[in-house]
Amino acid sequence: MTRKYAVFGVVVLLLLAAAELRGWSLDSTSETLNVPHTVRDNPGSYRPAYLYTGSGRYLRGK
Amino acid sequence: MTAPDVKALTCPACGAAITLRTGAQALTVVCDSCHAVLDAKDSNLSILQKFGVKLHWTPAIPLGTKGDLKGEKFMAIGFQVRSITADGEKYSWREYTLWNPYQGYRYLSEYDGHWNDIVVAKSPPTPVPGSDPPVVEFHGEVFKHFQTAEATTDFILGEFPWQVKVGDKVQTNDYVSPPHMLSSEVTKEETTWSIGTYSSPQFIWNAFSLPGEPPSPQGVFENQPDDYGPRASALAKVFALFAALLIVFFIARQVTALRAPIFHQSYAFKSPTSDTSAFVTPVFPITGHTSNVEVTISANVANSWAYFNVSLINDQTGKAIDFGREVGYYYGSDSDGPWSEGSTEDVSYVPAVPPGNYFLRVQPEGPVSFSTTNYSIALRRDVPRLAWFLIAFVLLAAVPMFMQFREMMFESMRWKESDHPMGKTSSGTDDGDSSDDS
Numbered sequence: 001m002t003r004k005y006a007v008f009g010v011v012v013l014l015l016l017a018a019a020e021l022r023g024w025s026l027d028s029t030s031e032t033l034n035v036p037h038t039v040r041d042n043p044g045s046y047r048p049a050y051l052y053t054g055s056g057r058y059l060r061g062k
Numbered sequence: 063m064t065a066p067d068v069k070a071l072t073c074p075a076c077g078a079a080i081t082l083r084t085g086a087q088a089l090t091v092v093c094d095s096c097h098a099v100l101d102a103k104d105s106n107l108s109i110l111q112k113f114g115v116k117l118h119w120t121p122a123i124p125l126g127t128k129g130d131l132k133g134e135k136f137m138a139i140g141f142q143v144r145s146i147t148a149d150g151e152k153y154s155w156r157e158y159t160l161w162n163p164y165q166g167y168r169y170l171s172e173y174d175g176h177w178n179d180i181v182v183a184k185s186p187p188t189p190v191p192g193s194d195p196p197v198v199e200f201h202g203e204v205f206k207h208f209q210t211a212e213a214t215t216d217f218i219l220g221e222f223p224w225q226v227k228v229g230d231k232v233q234t235n236d237y238v239s240p241p242h243m244l245s246s247e248v249t250k251e252e253t254t255w256s257i258g259t260y261s262s263p264q265f266i267w268n269a270f271s272l273p274g275e276p277p278s279p280q281g282v283f284e285n286q287p288d289d290y291g292p293r294a295s296a297l298a299k300v301f302a303l304f305a306a307l308l309i310v311f312f313i314a315r316q317v318t319a320l321r322a323p324i325f326h327q328s329y330a331f332k333s334p335t336s337d338t339s340a341f342v343t344p345v346f347p348i349t350g351h352t353s354n355v356e357v358t359i360s361a362n363v364a365n366s367w368a369y370f371n372v373s374l375i376n377d378q379t380g381k382a383i384d385f386g387r388e389v390g391y392y393y394g395s396d397s398d399g400p401w402s403e404g405s406t407e408d409v410s411y412v413p414a415v416p417p418g419n420y421f422l423r424v425q426p427e428g429p430v431s432f433s434t435t436n437y438s439i440a441l442r443r444d445v446p447r448l449a450w451f452l453i454a455f456v457l458l459a460a461v462p463m464f465m466q467f468r469e470m471m472f473e474s475m476r477w478k479e480s481d482h483p484m485g486k487t488s489s490g491t492d493d494g495d496s497s498d499d500s
Binding site for chain 2: 016
């Protein structure tokens with residue numbers, strides 16, 4: 001039992017180190033691939049697919 | 063084991079043959095047929111007690127069976143069933159008298175599948191003054207009082223090195239220090255102390271080569287070793303080590319985290335919402351290893367809100383990380399006094415952003431208003447997060463805490479049947495004692 005817990009603890013600490021150093025986050029985001037460079041010329045044309053909406057007021061997609 | 067001096071006699075009550083396995087050692091022998099209790103010291107086996115047995119118990123270890131207890135050979139010669147009554151409920155257990163011509167007598171007790179290997183103590187324990195509940199010390203071991211009760215002999219079979227009859231009553235006092243149990247039996251004439259050691263049923267079965275499997279123990283016995291205790295203790299030590307490592311890592315992270323500013327700009331908007339309010343920032347580099355990016359949005363909202371659709375877009379790959387944040391701050395006063403809700407600042411984290419050139423696409427939104435909302439967006443990379451450390455702490459603590467809980471439950475079950483159940487005061491326990499003794 002103690003040995004299994006020791007292994008579990010080491011795994012938790014390694015995951016913690018990875019989470020901290022790689023910058024994992026619990027905050028929700030969504031990813032969009034291949035956003036065209038024209039977004040810089042016409043920012044209003046871009047429709048991100050939202051997941052996190054703060055108050056929940058804006059839940060919409062493309 | 064040397065063959066005992068077996069004597070063949072006849073029961074004066076029913077005429078059945080009686081075997082005296084211990085020869086001159088026995089003081090009492092019980093007829094297997096009519097259960098008459100006979101005086102073994104009398105050459106004519108005078109009858110000490112004669113009665114009609116309504117209930118009959120069969121010993122799990124048949125009398126005459128020889129066994130090997132840790133290298134010492136014993137024979138089962140006597141069997142008795144005894145009971146106590148507590149809170150109107152009768153609790154019965156079984157006792158076996160074992161004999162070896164060189165080692166003398168030894169005893170086994172069994173209650174609900176729990177076995178104890180018992181020897182008579184050569185000296186009484188020393189009471190520890192002022193202890194509540196009572197505590198005694200025996201050969202350096204401290205025993206805590208468990209129960210005082212009046213035990214009644216309900217059934218006897220075989221032979222015994224003392225005068226015993228059905229209906230005999232003694233006061234018993236049990237003290238425990240698992241796996242040991244110290245018991246006294248008090249009569250008007252004498253007080254006898256014995257020390258028992260909790261034994262596994264399989265050990266008893268193997269010792270006497272009994273057929274089949276032993277009945278499984280039910281519940282928690284008074285001196286049953288708590289397997290959870292040592293495990294909980296060992297886990298607590300490992301947890302302490304992990305907790306120390308966690309603190310060291312946390313401090314190291316606080317010291318070494320870059321918290322590098324990568325973007326900061328102030329803006330203003332007025333229109334409630336519109337695609338035309340969207341804009342992009344200049345391209346800025348994010349250097350170093352893959353890390354999180356902290357996004358802080360501050361807005362001068364007052365009893366109002368502003369919502370920001372934000373995309374962190376990699377200028378080279380076109381990959382965008384989209385998220386939305388709201389900044390809202392409200393305040394006022396009512397009959398309870400001044401109050402406020404929300405904040406003029408929102409902090410969020412974009413996970414695992416690889417190095418590269420990025421820009422932000424920001425689309426602010428707000429309520430219909432004629433006032434201008436000023437806000438700023440600041441980005442920093444490689445910012446330590448307390449949340450991960452808290453999660454790691456909870457995960458690491460969960461296992462030892464669960465084991466501690468199991469240990470607590472085990473001890474609670476142990477002491478539930480005692481005169482000192484956990485969570486009850488001494489005065490309440492005393493009341494329980496008097497009712498038990500009555």
